[in-house]
Amino acid sequence: MSDTTTQGIRxxxxxxxxxxxxxxxxxxYWFAYFIRxxxxxxxxxxxxxxxxxxxxxxxxxxxxxxxxxxxxxxVLAPGSYYDYNSFCNLKTPVGTMHGEYTMITASGSTFEAxxxxxxxxxxxxxx
Numbered sequence: 001m002s003d004t005t006t007q008g009i010r011x012x013x014x015x016x017x018x019x020x021x022x023x024x025x026x027x028x029y030w031f032a033y034f035i036r037x038x039x040x041x042x043x044x045x046x047x048x049x050x051x052x053x054x055x056x057x058x059x060x061x062x063x064x065x066x067x068x069x070x071x072x073x074x075v076l077a078p079g080s081y082y083d084y085n086s087f088c089n090l091k092t093p094v095g096t097m098h099g100e101y102t103m104i105t106a107s108g109s110t111f112e113a114x115x116x117x118x119x120x121x122x123x124x125x126x127x
Contacts, residue, residue, distance in 0.1 A: 002098075002118035008041020009076070009103055009113035017122045018087075024122070027091040031120040034085045035069075037101065037113070039076035044106040046075045047082070052099040052115075057092035069101075093125035 002013040014034045021030040039045055052064040067073065074082040088097065098117040104110045 002116040004114050004116040005040060006100075006113040007103075007111050008039060008043070009045060009101070010036075010038040010040050011101070011113055011115045012036045012038070013097075013115065013118045015118060015120055017120075019122075022122070024093065029090045029093050029095075029120075029122055031088045031090070032085055033088060033097070033118070033120075034083070035115075036081050036083050037074070037076065038081040039078050042078050044075060044077050045103045046073055047101045047113075048073055048104050048110075049102040050099065051102075052097055054088060054090070054095060054097050056090045056095040060091075064099075088120060090120060093122035095120045 004011055016032045018030040018032055022028055037047060049067050050069055054062045070084045070086060076082060096117050096119055099115045100112040102110060103113050
């Protein structure tokens with residue numbers, strides 16, 4: 001699990017290997033990741049974009065940038081949270097992800113809410 005807080009925005013991540021979608025013979029390993037973004041601060045903030053760095057066990061990196069998350073740009077009032085899940089496909093049974101969300105506050109300032117590194121691992125692949 002990954003859990004980090006930046007300027008009152010807490011990002012928690014858990015993952016799950018998707019054996020039914022994966023095909024190790026074809027170097028296709030699918031993972032779901034589940035994210036909760038919580039506003040622990042005292043000012044409303046909106047998630048406006050995302051930046052991911054995905055690294056497989058061979059050291060190959062892929063960067064993903066885009067607006068919002070899963071087609072949304074959630075607004076988080078103080079004390080509220082937003083849950084979503086998405087997917088990642090790797091060609092190795094183990095990898096990592098990390099990144100940041102660009103947030104904008106009600107007063108108009110922007111900052112990067114860090115997403116701490118987390119591991120994607122098929123069962124028994126870390127032995």
